Amino acid sequence: MSEFNFNVRIFGESSANLKAAYISWVPAPMSLENTGDQPVNVDISYEQVGNSITQLDFMEEYGVDPSPTMTITVNPGETKEFFVAGKFQPGKPHNGASPDGMDVFVVMNMSHGWKAKVAVMVRVRRNxxxxxxxxxxxxxxxxxxxxxxxxxxxxxxxxxxxxxxxxxxxxxxxxxxxxxxxxxxxxxxxxxxxxxxxxxxxxxxxxxxxxxxxxxxxxxxxxxxxxxxxxxxxxxxxxxxxxxxxxxxxxxxxxxxxxxxxxxxxxxxxxxxxxxxxxxxxxxxxxxxxxxxxxxxxxxxxxxxxxxxxxxxxxxxxxxxxxxxxxxxxxxxxxxxxxxxxxxxxxxxxxxxxxxxxxxxxxxxxxxxxxxxxxxxxxxxxxxxxxxxxxxxxxxxxxxxxxxxxxxxxxxxxxxxxxxxxxxxxxxxxxxxxxxxxxxxxxxxxxxxx
Ligand SMILES: [Cu+2]
Missing domain, CATH: 1.10.1280.10 (Di-copper center containing domain from catechol oxidase)
Incomplete structure (x- = not known):
């Protein structure tokens, strides 16, 4: 019997703590801890809520070239850190930041069929x-x-x-x-x-x-x-x-x-x-x-x-x-x-x-x-x-x-x-x-x- 278990964190906090899910243009640390006994590949992407235009970028290391999707492998017992940031979209309202609340999910599709979603807000100071x-x-x-x-x-x-x-x-x-x-x-x-x-x-x-x-x-x-x-x-x-x-x-x-x-x-x-x-x-x-x-x-x-x-x-x-x-x-x-x-x-x-x-x-x-x-x-x-x-x-x-x-x-x-x-x-x-x-x-x- 294989066991699959994960802890998702953002800013070091459990993703269940809704006060932590406020990111910005500056890459924010997320992590995935594999507490199961099988290695897992994870496809990371984003999903907009309703008519949101907010887009996200991901990177394996802080501040390297960002990408809208990313795949990581997390071995049993391992905690893999990655980074997420709001995508700056010139000309869009607030240049693509969230207008007033959480309007985009970080989506983690795992190779054994599990899917985890964490709602975030690209929270910046606006005009x-x-x-x-x-x-x-x-x-x-x-x-x-x-x-x-x-x-x-x-x-x-x-x-x-x-x-x-x-x-x-x-x-x-x-x-x-x-x-x-x-x-x-x-x-x-x-x-x-x-x-x-x-x-x-x-x-x-x-x-x-x-x-x-x-x-x-x-x-x-x-x-x-x-x-x-x-x-x-x-x-x-x-x-x-x-x-x-x-x-x-x-x-x-x-x-x-x-x-x-x-x-x-x-x-x-x-x-x-x-x-x-x-x-x-x-x-x-x-x-x-x-x-x-x-x-x-x-x-x-x-x-x-x-x-x-x-x-x-x-x-x-x-x-x-x-x-x-x-x-x-x-x-x-x-x-x-x-x-x-x-x-x-x-x-x-x-x-x-x-x-x-x-x-x-x-x-x-x-x-x-x-x-x-x-x-x-x-x-x-x-x-x-x-x-x-x-x-x-x-x-x-x-x-x-x-x-x-x-x-x-x-x-x-x-x-x-x-x-x-x-x-x-x-x-x-x-x-x-x-x-x-x-x-x-x-x-x-x-x-x-x-
Ligand atoms: Cu003054």
Whole structure:
């Protein structure tokens, strides 16, 4: 009698753990353990659900040429690792990423007739103006939940304005912490971490959610609508929501409403005078230099970033109040995306390269928090650079963990952790997020290992 038994894992987790099945453009590890007593050939392929257009790629080793099908042999007692990634399809909606949930199966056909299927989502950060109705609702409901708002029949909600969004995430970004977060090259890495910590909180509510990005260089009428981030006018000081939109119950502490009015028509125009995407990506010069003190690419902290904030009146227009308006995270997601795109264009993903990140070593101990290996506040605990502020809320040594990306030593991230997000140099650097228009560069990966 032959015995056939298999364990399928994704990100090292049993495929029965549905929180693990969230992949992206970056090849994700899967494995097949043969606990039976017969060698088995396995044909690996994918199957789309319904009218999904999502396609998958497979590879036997991390980052080698991808292929839509693959055959492996797994001997008794052996665990065979392979890799799966979403296939980047230029011109397709979200470039072929899943719009709002698991919509494709990894299919494993085994030579003795067994078949195993694992549903996955190609989960990337998408353009907020192009989200499906479900993706918008899922994002808003996750956001409302982390701010204490009761969504559906969740009876344990502490109440609007009493969730971790208000107690932790808003006070992290205040005046006494500004030097840690703004004014120099650490601006981009620090905000990358801030966004990711919140995104992982949202994913603990609903793993299909990612932060959407607001392309502030384009007209985005679907972002400034009553069913999403709020109708925003040039005259009314608060934004307007449909009653069914859980952001209509938004509070920070005891303060209701989202104060935001725009200097531009949000339905027909983009904010005026902002650098275009092409101009922003050209800031670091032809060779791609990050620069210090808002020079070279780090100039983007001023324009477009600062100007995008300044195109509104209300919370989002000043540092100490900006994250009271959740549009903050969509604006900053685009800032982070521009950095990721710039990194892709100039291959700026080596943490020990000065053009990628200038603060490698320093005799100036007053700037110690900017060094590439410096642990970042508030997750590091202790006081801010000016010595005024303790880490608010629960964030000390408590960066939100994930099953689908890197967790940091002691749950405290460093700037170094933010550099190689697509994990070209070390696959353990993958943080668990990608952008829908920034692909994994297989050619670059090949040149690194060669
Ligand atoms: Cu900002």
């Amino acid at each position: 907020a103006n192009e989200l499906s109705a479900k993706a918008k609702r899922d994002f808003i409901n996750a956001l409302a939940t982390v701010n204490g708002i009761k969504v559906g029949n969740n009876s344990t909600a502490p109440g609007a304005g009493k969730g971790i969004y208000s107690t932790d995430f808003v006070p992290i970004h205040q005046s006494d912490a500004s030097a840690n977060e703004h004014g120099d090259t650490q601006f981009l890495p620090w905000h990358r971490l801030y966004l990711l910590d919140l995104e992982r909180q949202l994913q603990n509510v609903n793993p299909a959610v990612t932060l959407p990005y607001w392309r502030f260089d384009q007209v985005a009428p679907n972002v400034f609508s009553k069913d999403f981030m709020g109708e925003t006018s040039t005259t009314s000081s608060n934004v307007a929501f449909n009653p069914s939109n859980n952001l209509s119950k938004w509070k920070i502490g005891s303060v209701s409403n989202i104060s935001r009015s725009s200097s531009f028509n949000t339905l027909t125009d983009a904010p005026p005078h902002l650098r275009t995407q092409a101009q922003t990506l050209a800031l670091g010069g032809a060779t791609g230099i990050m620069g210090t003190h808002q020079s070279q690419f780090s100039k983007m902290e001023g324009n477009p970033h600062g100007w995008a904030h300044g195109s509104f009146s209300g919370s989002i227009s000043s540092i100490s109040t900006a994250p009271r308006d959740p549009l903050f995270f969509l604006l900053h997601c685009n800032v982070d995306r521009l950095w990721a795109m710039w990194q892709f264009m100039y291959k700026r993903d080596k943490f020990d390269d000065k053009n990628t990140y200038p603060y490698q070593t320093s005799e100036d101990t007053s700037n110690a928090w900017k060094l590439v290996n410096a642990q970042q506040w508030p997750w590091s605990g202790g006081k801010t650079a000016n010595g005024q502020l303790d880490a608010p809320g629960t964030r000390s040594n408590n960066f939100t963990k994930t099953l689908t990306g890197k967790n940091f030593t002691g749950n405290v991230p460093t700037i170094k952790d933010t550099i190689d997000i697509y994990a070209y140099h070390d696959r353990s650097n993958y943080l668990g997020f990608c952008y829908d228009d920034v692909p994994f560069d297989y050619t670059h990966k090949k040149n690194i290992t060669a």
